Amino acid sequence: MMSTYAATGSTVQGTPLILAVTVNGEERGLHEFALIAGEIWTRRETFARLGLAVTDGTDDLLCLNRLAGIATTYNAGEQRLSIMAQPQLLTLPAATRNIYIHASAQAAPGEGLILNYDATAVIAQSRSSATGFTELRYFNHNMVLNNTGIIRTSNIAQNRGFTRLDSSLSWSWPDRRLTLRLGDTLTVPSRWTRTIRMGGIQIGTNNRLQPYLVTAPLPSFLGSATLPSKVDLFINGARQYSGELPAGPFELGSGHSRVNGAGNAQLVLTDVTGRVTSLDFPIYDTPLLIREGLAEWSAEAGAIRRGWGLTSFDYAGNPFGSANGRYGLTNWLTIEGHAEVASHYANGGTGAVIRMGMAGILSGSLGASRMDGRFGQVVTLGYGWTNRRFRIGLEMMRASHDYADLARRGGAPYPRDRDIAYAGFNSRSLGAFGLNYVSQRYPAIERYRYAELSWNKAVSRQWWLGVRTQKQLSGARNHSLFLTLTWSPDRRDDVSMSVQTQKDSSSANLNVRRAAPLDGGIGWNLNLWRSDWDDDVDLAGSGRIDYRGRHGEASAGLDIRNRTTTGFVGYRGSLVLMDGSLFAARTIYDSFALVSTNGIPDIPVSVYHRRFGATNEQGKLLVTGLNAYQRNLVSIDPSDLPATFDLATLDREAIPADRAGVLVNFPVAPTRSMLMTLIDDSGQIVPEGTRISYADGTGPAMAVGFDGQLYVEEARPGAMLIADRPAGRCHVILPPRPAFEKAGRVGNQTCFDR
Numbered sequence: 001m002m003s004t005y006a007a008t009g010s011t012v013q014g015t016p017l018i019l020a021v022t023v024n025g026e027e028r029g030l031h032e033f034a035l036i037a038g039e040i041w042t043r044r045e046t047f048a049r050l051g052l053a054v055t056d057g058t059d060d061l062l063c064l065n066r067l068a069g070i071a072t073t074y075n076a077g078e079q080r081l082s083i084m085a086q087p088q089l090l091t092l093p094a095a096t097r098n099i100y101i102h103a104s105a106q107a108a109p110g111e112g113l114i115l116n117y118d119a120t121a122v123i124a125q126s127r128s129s130a131t132g133f134t135e136l137r138y139f140n141h142n143m144v145l146n147n148t149g150i151i152r153t154s155n156i157a158q159n160r161g162f163t164r165l166d167s168s169l170s171w172s173w174p175d176r177r178l179t180l181r182l183g184d185t186l187t188v189p190s191r192w193t194r195t196i197r198m199g200g201i202q203i204g205t206n207n208r209l210q211p212y213l214v215t216a217p218l219p220s221f222l223g224s225a226t227l228p229s230k231v232d233l234f235i236n237g238a239r240q241y242s243g244e245l246p247a248g249p250f251e252l253g254s255g256h257s258r259v260n261g262a263g264n265a266q267l268v269l270t271d272v273t274g275r276v277t278s279l280d281f282p283i284y285d286t287p288l289l290i291r292e293g294l295a296e297w298s299a300e301a302g303a304i305r306r307g308w309g310l311t312s313f314d315y316a317g318n319p320f321g322s323a324n325g326r327y328g329l330t331n332w333l334t335i336e337g338h339a340e341v342a343s344h345y346a347n348g349g350t351g352a353v354i355r356m357g358m359a360g361i362l363s364g365s366l367g368a369s370r371m372d373g374r375f376g377q378v379v380t381l382g383y384g385w386t387n388r389r390f391r392i393g394l395e396m397m398r399a400s401h402d403y404a405d406l407a408r409r410g411g412a413p414y415p416r417d418r419d420i421a422y423a424g425f426n427s428r429s430l431g432a433f434g435l436n437y438v439s440q441r442y443p444a445i446e447r448y449r450y451a452e453l454s455w456n457k458a459v460s461r462q463w464w465l466g467v468r469t470q471k472q473l474s475g476a477r478n479h480s481l482f483l484t485l486t487w488s489p490d491r492r493d494d495v496s497m498s499v500q501t502q503k504d505s506s507s508a509n510l511n512v513r514r515a516a517p518l519d520g521g522i523g524w525n526l527n528l529w530r531s532d533w534d535d536d537v538d539l540a541g542s543g544r545i546d547y548r549g550r551h552g553e554a555s556a557g558l559d560i561r562n563r564t565t566t567g568f569v570g571y572r573g574s575l576v577l578m579d580g581s582l583f584a585a586r587t588i589y590d591s592f593a594l595v596s597t598n599g600i601p602d603i604p605v606s607v608y609h610r611r612f613g614a615t616n617e618q619g620k621l622l623v624t625g626l627n628a629y630q631r632n633l634v635s636i637d638p639s640d641l642p643a644t645f646d647l648a649t650l651d652r653e654a655i656p657a658d659r660a661g662v663l664v665n666f667p668v669a670p671t672r673s674m675l676m677t678l679i680d681d682s683g684q685i686v687p688e689g690t691r692i693s694y695a696d697g698t699g700p701a702m703a704v705g706f707d708g709q710l711y712v713e714e715a716r717p718g719a720m721l722i723a724d725r726p727a728g729r730c731h732v733i734l735p736p737r738p739a740f741e742k743a744g745r746v747g748n749q750t751c752f753d754r
Contacts, residue, residue, distance in 0.1 A: 014041060019074075019081040023050055024090070024247030025228045025272055033081065039065045040074055040081065050083070051248070053091045087225070090248040104174060104210045105631050107657040109141040110594075112578030114661075116587050120570035129154040139660035142172040146659070150309070164312035172209055172658060174629060179206035184305060188298040188324045190338035192349050192367040192378050192397075193405040194412070199315050200302015204324075207296070208658065211630050217291040217331035219265065219283045220253045227271035234266040235259060235283075236388060245269070259285040261386030262358055284358045286384075290328040297325040304410040318343045320406060331355075336365070340406050345371045347405055351380070360385030369404045376403025389427065395420040401443070416441050431457025439473075449473035462488055478503050492517065507531035516548040519611075523548070525557075550613065551584035576622060578661055583622040591628040591656035595621045597636075597668040600645065606635045619668075628658040636666055646671050674715040676749045677708045678723065680730060686710075686723060686751055695720040695731065715744075723751050 014036035021028045028050050034041045041063050052070075064072045069086040116135040122128065132151040137144060148165040168183035181202045188204065189195040207215060225231075225245050233241040233252055240254060252267065267279040290296065300323075304316040320342035328334050332355040340347040349367025356362055363382040368375065377400050384393035397418040408414045419439040426432045434454040441447040450473055456466035466484040471477070480502035488494040496511045509529040516523030528541040544557030552573025559566045576583045578594050585592075597603040599619040605612050607623055615621045626632040635651040648667045656662040678686035685708035692702040692710060696719075704710050704723070712721075715734055723730050730751035 017079070019079055021050060021081050021083065023052065023083045024085060026246050035074075036063075039063050040072055048091070051091050052083070052085055052089050087248065096250070096253070104212060105629050105653075105655045107142065107174065107629055107655045107660075108662045110578070110656065110660055110662040111140045112576060112594075112661050113138050114577075114588055115575045116572075116589075117574070118570070118572035118587070120568055122566060122568045124564065124566040127154075137659060139657070141660070142174065142657050143170070144657075144659050145169050149312075162312075163309065165309065170658075172206065174209040174657075177205050177207060177209050177213070179204065179209065185300070187300055187322055187406065190324055190336060190349065190365070190367075191351055191363070192365050192380055193338060193340065193347065194407040194414075196407050196410055197305035197308050198300065198302045198320075199305055200300060200319070202298065202300035202302075204298025204300075205296040209629055211627065215290045215294055215296075216287045217285065217289055217328070218254050219259070219281075219285055225250060225269055225271065227273065229269045229271040232268040232270075234268070236263045259283060260287060261285070261388075261391070263387065282358055284355060284360070286353075286355065286361050288353050288361055288363070289332070289334045289355060290326060292328045292331045294328045295325065296327075297323070299323040304406065306410070316410065320345070320409075322406065338367070342406070342409065344373075345369070345404070345406075345409055349378070367403070369402075371402070371404040371409060374402040376400045378403045389425060391422070391424040393420075393422050413442050416443055431455055447474050456484075464488075476503075491515075492523070505532055516546045516553075518548075520548050520550060522546070548586070550586070552586055576661070579620070579663055581618060581620055583620075585622050585624055588624050590659060591626045592622060592624045592661045593626055593632070593634060593654040593656060593664045594661055595623055595634060595664045595666065597666050600668045600670070603645075603666070603668055604637050606637055608633050609635065611637075623654070623664075626654055626656055628656055628660070631655055634664055636668070645669065671744055672714050673744045674712045674734065674746050675744055676710050676712070676746045678704055678710050678732065678751050679708060679748055680725075680727075680751055681753055686725060686730075690726075691724045692721050693724075695722050710749075725751075728753065 014034035017033040017035055017040075018030055019033050021031050031046050031050065032042065033046070041061055044060050044062055047062055064070055064083070069089050071084040073082040073084075074080075075082075114135070114137040116133075116137070118133040119130065120132075121130040130153045133148070134151065135146065135148045137146045139145075146169075147167045150163045150165060152160055152163070154160055166184035168181055168185060170179055170181045172179045182200075184197065184199050185202050186195050187198055187202075207213065225247055227247055229245050229247075231241070231243055231245050231250075231252060232239060233254070235254060236259070241252065254265070262282070262284045265281040265283050267281070269277040269279070271277075299321075301319065301321040303319050305314070306316060307314040320340060322338070322340040324336075324338045326334060326336045334353045336351040336353075338347075338349055338351075347367065347369040349365055351363065351365030353361060353363045361382075361384045363380075365378075365380045367378045369378075370376075378397065380395070380397045382393070382395040385391070386393075395418070397415070399414055399416055401416070403414060405414060417440070419437070421437040423435045424433060432455065434452075436452045436454075437450075439447065439449040450470055452468065452470045454466070454468040456464065458464050464484075464486040466482075466486075468482040468484075470480045470482075472479070480500060482498065482500050484496060484498040486494060486496045492515045494513055496509075496513075498509045498511075500507045500509075507529060508531075509527070511525070511527045513525045514523050523546045524544065525546075526541070526543045528539075530539050540559075540561035542557060542559040544555055547554045552571055554569075554571045556569045557567070559568075572587050574585050574588045576585060576588070576592070576594075579596070581594075583594075595605050595615065597615050597619040601615055601617045601619055603615045603619070603621075605614065605621050605623065607626075612623055613621050623634060632654045633651060634654045636647060638647065638650060646669050652664050652666065654662055654664045678690075680686060686704050688704055688706050688708075690704040692704065693699070694716070699714075699716075702710065702712065712734070717734055717736050719734050721732050721734065723732065730753050732749050732751040735746050735749075
């Protein structure tokens with residue numbers, strides 16, 4: 001069979017071929033070619049469909065044997081064509097691997113009420129007092145109503161009664177990373193303003209709603225593989241990814257890995273022939289930046305809170321409004337803006353964070369304010385560079401006399417200037433060194449300056465040694481020295497010995513601690529110290545014992561100093577009302593799950609394969625300490641489950657909302673199967689192979705096994721079975737319920753003649 005191809009206006013005769021094609025080792029399917037004078041020809045469009053590009057010439061017909069950068073092997077017997085092309089000729093899209101794409105976890109709805117409490121009583125000679133902290137929280141999926149307060153009692157006239165701390169109502173929209181709060185909260189500050197307590201309304205970005213979202217720029221690496229290859233990514237010497245790549249260009253992300261500072265990435269490509277190619281990339285990354293195109297913002301309006309912890313409803317009379325925003329303009333530049341406004345007051349400014357390649361991070365901001373007709377300015381500048389061993393940084397702030405932010409408007413003075421410098425070095429053999437310098441000045445107050453030098457090292461797996469010296473560079477110019485030696489023989493116990501000396505005094509401290517087990521138990525702490533001041537030696541000490549239980553934590557202790565003994569006792573925990581049941585638990589700071597096993601008690605429950613507890617007599621267990629909007633793995637270990645129970649699933653993901661609970665159901669059910677031995681009226685075993693069926697005609701057909709054994713799956717207690725024996729029919733009534741304690745074994749059952 002002949003075929004005609006047109007090339008540069010001429011007509012060429014050739015033999016048509018349908019060949020199986022591989023390009024750089026990758027299968028590309030069947031394509032049409034022609035064999036002309038012993039050479040392989042094809043049309044330009046076929047060449048493009050193979051993912052190959054040729055820019056030379058305009059001819060529609062191409063001879064593969066004559067193209068630069070192309071090598072071909074034609075196997076006539078197998079009708080296969082192997083093409084080996086240089087990487088720059090491959091036009092298929094770049095293969096992406098390990099590119100981190102976050103998948104937000106959808107929180108399951110849940111409704112309930114939580115009361116956290118912490119009560120402490122103190123007795124000192126003739127004085128006694130009691131303090132109680134309470135948090136009442138109602139949650140309904142992504143809505144939380146919260147109130148906190150302190151109750152104080154005392155045998156002296158002061159500090160009695162209840163003081164409200166914070167009350168708030170919040171709604172969250174996880175898909176938008178957005179939270180709206182009504183009530184008491186904290187303002188969102190900038191680098192040139194400070195946070196304050198407020199009452200009012202606040203709305204803005206809440207990254208806690210999507211904990212799997214990486215907001216900082218992640219490094220990615222570009223390359224090209226001539227042949228299908230295996231790729232390994234190492235960051236700072238640790239393997240972060242291993243996978244397969246097709247031939248052609250590729251982009252490899254760093255996945256979940258985070259690098260704070262300067263580091264090194266290495267790509268190792270191993271192609272199908274075993275040839276190894278290594279590519280090194282220097283990288284510098286920082287969480288101070290947000291990735292390109294990502295925005296974070298907030299806005300609030302309300303009144304400044306005053307006397308927090310002392311009064312319940314003390315708010316400034318003049319309302320204010322403020323807004324803050326950050327935007328990743330590029331992966332190396334993040335910009336920020338902030339504004340505040342109130343009666344006779346305004347503040348605004350802008351700032352930026354810049355990654356200067358491998359040279360570190362530069363940040364700066366400019367702000368201005370107007371309060372009561374007076375204008376002020378503030379400027380900040382910062383620089384930082386770090387890697388695995390070294391870190392250096394500088395921060396500088398200068399504010400004019402009349403510069404003000406909301407905190408100053410509320411009565412807190414703003415510093416006139418602040419300088420911070422730090423440097424550090426970390427070595428496995430030499431230990432960690434640190435040098436810090438701080439200088440700060442407030443209006444009408446003498447400048448405060450000090451320098452600190454520190455060193456600490458792990459002498460062995462159980463011993464740590466630390467030395468720290470401080471020098472005041474202003475005022476009294478005191479000098480102090482701290483020496484600490486710590487011994488930790490295991491995870492629960494540690495002994496710490498420290499000595500401190502300064503100009504006019506010295507002290508020594510011995511602290512011995514055993515932490516209470518996480519699963520519950522007793523812990524204790526003993527602290528002794530000796531100090532002298534003007535030749536007056538003072539020996540003092542304190543001790544406490546703690547008990548951590550499933551329903552809360554108790555503590556008691558004594559403190560002896562200055563010939564005065566003070567004793568205290570305390571207890572803290574929580575009460576949870578959910579799914580019609582009341583539970584006592586340890587203090588619940590974040591989120592939790594209520595595990596239900598369909599009323600079956602004593603079912604063991606694990607969190608991330610660590611035993612947490614067992615269900616109560618109602619078949620429920622409160623599991624605390626979970627992370628909001630994350631996939632917390634809750635499971636049941638079948639090895640601890642009696643054989644009399646069936647489970648449809650062993651693992652479930654508990655995804656609670658912020659400070660809320662979620663109901664996790666495990667369909668645990670008692671086994672309904674029965675195993676029996678069928679005998680007739682005379683005590684003889686019913687013959688094997690006898691057909692068995694339910695009398696009502698429903699359900700599957702069954703048969704008697706050897707020795708009269710009959711296994712009834714999904715048995716119906718009390719139902720009638722019909723046996724079609726050769727000697728005639730008989731009937732048997734199933735026991736009223738399965739014998740759970742015998743795993744469904746019900747022994748001999750008599751099949752009576754009709």
